[in-house]
Amino acid sequence: MDCPGTDRTRNGVAMTTTSRIEWTEQTWNPVTGCTKVSPGCRHCYAEVMAHRLCSMGAPGYAGGFQVALHPQRLLQPLRRRKPTTYFVGSMSDLFHEAIPDLFLGWVMDVIRRTPRHTYQILTKRADRLPVYFANRDCPSNVWLGVSVEDRRYGLPRIDHLRRVCAGVRFLSVEPLLEDLGTLDLDGIHWVIVGGESGPKARPMRAEWVEAIQRQAKTAGAAFFFKQWGAFGSDGVRRLKKRNGRVLNGRVWDQRPSKGSEGRESQLAMQ
Numbered sequence: 065m066d067c068p069g070t071d072r073t074r075n076g077v078a079m080t081t082t083s084r085i086e087w088t089e090q091t092w093n094p095v096t097g098c099t100k101v102s103p104g105c106r107h108c109y110a111e112v113m114a115h116r117l118c119s120m121g122a123p124g125y126a127g128g129f130q131v132a133l134h135p136q137r138l139l140q141p142l143r144r145r146k147p148t149t150y151f152v153g154s155m156s157d158l159f160h161e162a163i164p165d166l167f168l169g170w171v172m173d174v175i176r177r178t179p180r181h182t183y184q185i186l187t188k189r190a191d192r193l194p195v196y197f198a199n200r201d202c203p204s205n206v207w208l209g210v211s212v213e214d215r216r217y218g219l220p221r222i223d224h225l226r227r228v229c230a231g232v233r234f235l236s237v238e239p240l241l242e243d244l245g246t247l248d249l250d251g252i253h254w255v256i257v258g259g260e261s262g263p264k265a266r267p268m269r270a271e272w273v274e275a276i277q278r279q280a281k282t283a284g285a286a287f288f289f290k291q292w293g294a295f296g297s298d299g300v301r302r303l304k305k306r307n308g309r310v311l312n313g314r315v316w317d318q319r320p321s322k323g324s325e326g327r328e329s330q331l332a333m334q
């Protein structure tokens with residue numbers, strides 16, 4: 065995932081981490097490491113960060129970006145009393161083929177046991193979602209999402225997501241790499257859009273974003289504009305911070321109501 069946020073440690077045990085990602089609060093990484101599957105992975109932030117943490121000797125990153133299970137981290141959300149929104153697996157893809165169903169079951173069990181928290185799970189392995197949840201309920205406090213960076217790899221993931229009965233289904237359209245054309249947003253509650261950052265970032269055009277925003281509005285899905293990234297609304301390369309996250313004169317921070325299935329009540333302006 066293209067996601068800032070790393071694990072700190074206390075007494076040698078990696079803790080959950082306050083996140084700089086605009087649409088979440090904390091990250092929880094019971095799994096780390098991944099392999100690339102599509103163009104959105106090219107400049108994977110998690111990969112860069114994992115190698116950095118490995119060179120620093122951080123617990124859990126001895127294998128760098130190789131997939132690793134961390135059962136000792138499973139209970140971390142149980143210890144946090146304050147209701148929190150967690151992004152699960154910011155340093156991996158929770159539905160990676162190397163992660164056994166058994167381990168996923170343990171993750172889901174912790175989620176079920178902590179209804180005070182909300183868990184955002186985002187994957188590019190969308191074809192595993194309907195298979196995994198075919199005979200299992202998706203916990204009601206899970207927001208389930210797929211990455212949609214382009215037409216070829218991204219759009220088919222939406223159909224896989226739609227087949228899962230999750231309280232909130234969302235799209236992370238980041239990094240947006242091309243015009244996505246017509247989107248089927250039926251059953252999708254939240255759409256996040258963002259451009260790529262970093263020295264090798266690929267440009268995102270304003271008309272691609274606006275087309276998605278229009279379709280989200282028509283479909284009744286909440287719209288969140290995360291950032292322009294390396295290229296501003298005028299197409300000029302600048303520091304990500306200078307390009308900011310204003311789209312057509314305002315910040316778009318819409319979020320779905322937690323667990324809402326009703327279209328009318330989904331839009332909650334921040």
Ligand code: SF4
Pocket residue numbers: 065066098099100101102104105108109110111155156157188
């Ligand atoms: S799926 Fe996510 S974590 Fe895995 S390589 Fe791609 S961007 Fe990185």
